[in-house]
Amino acid sequence: MVTRIDGGVTAAKGYRCASMRVGIKPTGTNRDMAMVVCEVPAVCAGTFTRNKVKAAPVKWDMVVAREGHTAQAIVVNTGIANAATGEPGLEVCRRTAEAVEAATGIPKNYVICGSTGVIGPLVPVDKLVYGVKELSGCLESGTEAAHHAAEAIMTTDTHPKEIAVMFDVGGVSCTIGAMCKGSGMIHPNMGTMLCYIMSDVSVSYEMADKVLHEVVDKTFNMVSVDGDTSTNDTAIFMANGLAGNAEITDDGDDYEALKAALSEVCTFLARSMAKDGEGASRLFTAHVTGAPDYETARILAKSIITSNLTKAAIFGRDANCGRIFCAMGYSGADFDPDKTDITMSSSEGSIQFIEKGSFLDFDEDEALKILSPDEITAECCINDGDCEATAWGCDLTYDYVKINADYRS
16 A cells, blocks of 8 residues: 655655755746755666757766666756756766765765756856755755755746655555656656656665656656657656665565555656646646557547647637547547547536547536636547556646746746
8 A cells, every 4th residue: 555645855764855056047046956865875777868869967867877776866956957068068967976976975976967957058067066065964854855855956847846655565664755847848758857766665676677667658758748858857766775675676566566656656746747837727637548458548648638729728628629539530549439438527527528439519618617627637438448548738828838938038
């Protein structure tokens, strides 16, 4: 059983963090740098953007996670993405990691680097080095420190995104705490989203990597705000083993317990990102059922929530269900439109618009009421099997354009 508890990245045993403003973005007063440190080296797995234009921190972290399999510290900045910066960008990562080693004794190849913000400029590394020195002296394990760290990695996010859960592995209580940022340029394809997941569970690298990829594929990779896959998408999972459970080295009940807990964490964060999409006023969920396989359901659900016409209709509370049906039709998935049912639902109830491929008469006032709350779901059944998939998106509003028209300023 997975139980939600208070906290964020410091909820599990052995983790401390700190955050501050170092002035990477010249305007504002917000914290723009966070640091998380583990008492001991931890197993480290990661998933990363499939955008061919990869930010320097992504390249650095891929080596740490995929070649070293071990991490002990994370340093993240906002304001500048450190993308399209070539070798100087990697030098920023190296100098940051060296600063961590000098301040804490943690080997530089155990340091995860993260950046988010504007693509192009080089991060002022001296500010990061200064920040590492300051933050290493004030690391804390409390929920307030974790909350401030979640705030410090925000860009256009309207609120911090964090979660902590407890779960049982072989009779031993284990914990996962996590934070993420993501509001715009959100269309993860990992097989300017950053997610850091800290656990005290004991698990081999092979199983940690497997569970992270399995869960990410059905959570973060099912989110889209605007169809833009960031240069910086990163999800890091660290597990330090301090809970004391028998190491998870294979499939079985313990692996499934970890997977359930990680799924709870990543589903919550995925929904949080979609609901907090830039300018968004509504969380829009597509739930496709009755599919012959997961891939068919996934393609259909993702096509629905990425349709700009559908997103605009959700914003306008317009019962234009034909846009959903259209998005399913051009998705590339193989399904029979004449067997398809579509129902829209919310806290105000539900209303069916399409039955076996044909539109039904409906009451416009009732539809408007159902489409007015801040969470709307499209239930789409293609009546061809038992598989299903869920995708999360948001409406497309005037504010999205305003935010992104002057993002650099």
